[in-house]
Amino acid sequence: MANSSSSSAIQYQPPPMSYGPRHPAPVRSQLPKRIDVADLTPNNLGQLRKLNTVLFPIPYSERFYKDALSPDVASICKLGLFNDIAVGNVCCRFEPVGESSVKVYIMTLGVLAPYRRLGVASALLSHILKVAEPGSKVSLRAPVDPNAPAPKPKKGKDGKEIKEEPKMIEKVVDSIYLHVQTGNEEAKLFYSKFGFHVAGEVDNYYRRIQPSSAWVLEKKVA
Numbered sequence: 001m002a003n004s005s006s007s008s009a010i011q012y013q014p015p016p017m018s019y020g021p022r023h024p025a026p027v028r029s030q031l032p033k034r035i036d037v038a039d040l041t042p043n044n045l046g047q048l049r050k051l052n053t054v055l056f057p058i059p060y061s062e063r064f065y066k067d068a069l070s071p072d073v074a075s076i077c078k079l080g081l082f083n084d085i086a087v088g089n090v091c092c093r094f095e096p097v098g099e100s101s102v103k104v105y106i107m108t109l110g111v112l113a114p115y116r117r118l119g120v121a122s123a124l125l126s127h128i129l130k131v132a133e134p135g136s137k138v139s140l141r142a143p144v145d146p147n148a149p150a151p152k153p154k155k156g157k158d159g160k161e162i163k164e165e166p167k168m169i170e171k172v173v174d175s176i177y178l179h180v181q182t183g184n185e186e187a188k189l190f191y192s193k194f195g196f197h198v199a200g201e202v203d204n205y206y207r208r209i210q211p212s213s214a215w216v217l218e219k220k221v222a
């Protein structure tokens with residue numbers, strides 16, 4: 001769960017700050033289940049907002065939601081569906097490491113409490129691990145030099161301006177990491193099942209919740 005620097009305009013009642021032990025969902029675990037990993041779109045972004053409001057004790061900024069729709073992160077920002085109902089999400093970003101590599105940073109990964117222990121988070125994290133599997137490359141838009149002169153607009157035969165495709169660069173994924181509030185043992189157990197280990201601890205990572213410290217969980221990929 002990433003710290004969020006700016007607060008959203010709407011103030012919601014914060015969800016509980018601790019995550020007590022939970023048992024498998026009693027009825028849903030016996031129902032026929034279909035778990036899907038779905039794309040984020042402007043039409044379902046509201047569902048992502050609602051989920052995060054319930055799942056995490058910190059508000060996420062408008063910038064977070066705008067960035068989640070960027071084509072660059074379309075493969076790593078997803079909704080988790082249980083029988084077609086959006087019950088969870090994973091939102092990541094790519095962070096550059098040197099010239100040719102990136103890290104995947106998991107900003108949010110959560111599932112609504114009644115739908116836990118059904119494999120929804122596993123489906124979401126498995127999807128991220130597939131995007132970042134060893135040897136795979138991700139294609140990102142090349143950063144635009146703000147001092148470079150604006151390119152001359154090109155025109156088609158009909159005289160209309162042709163929109164230039166953004167320049168893409170390929171990067172290798174070096175590792176996947178995230179922050180988890182210390183004491184959130186269920187998240188730690190969940191991630192350890194997928195090969196993540198505690199790489200460090202950051203004091204005062206969270207400003208508005210207690211404990212304010214966070215574990216850094218990491219999995220090397222390259």
Ligand SMILES: CC(C)(COP(=O)(O)OP(=O)(O)OC[C@H]1O[C@@H](n2cnc3c(N)ncnc32)[C@H](O)[C@@H]1OP(=O)(O)O)[C@@H](O)C(=O)NCCC(=O)NCCS
Pocket residue numbers: 001002019021022055107108109110111112115116117118119120121122123178179180184186187189190191193
């Ligand atoms: C952590 C979390 C995402 C797991 O979601 P989930 O959909 O229940 O996870 P899964 O059903 O895919 O669980 C996979 C495995 O992880 C482990 N696991 C998950 N929750 C666990 C718990 N409460 N206690 C022990 N192990 C747990 C188990 O090994 C489980 O396999 P099993 O059910 O066959 O025993 C969920 O508890 C959650 O949303 N927590 C609140 C938000 C949060 O803390 N996010 C992490 C920081 S971003």
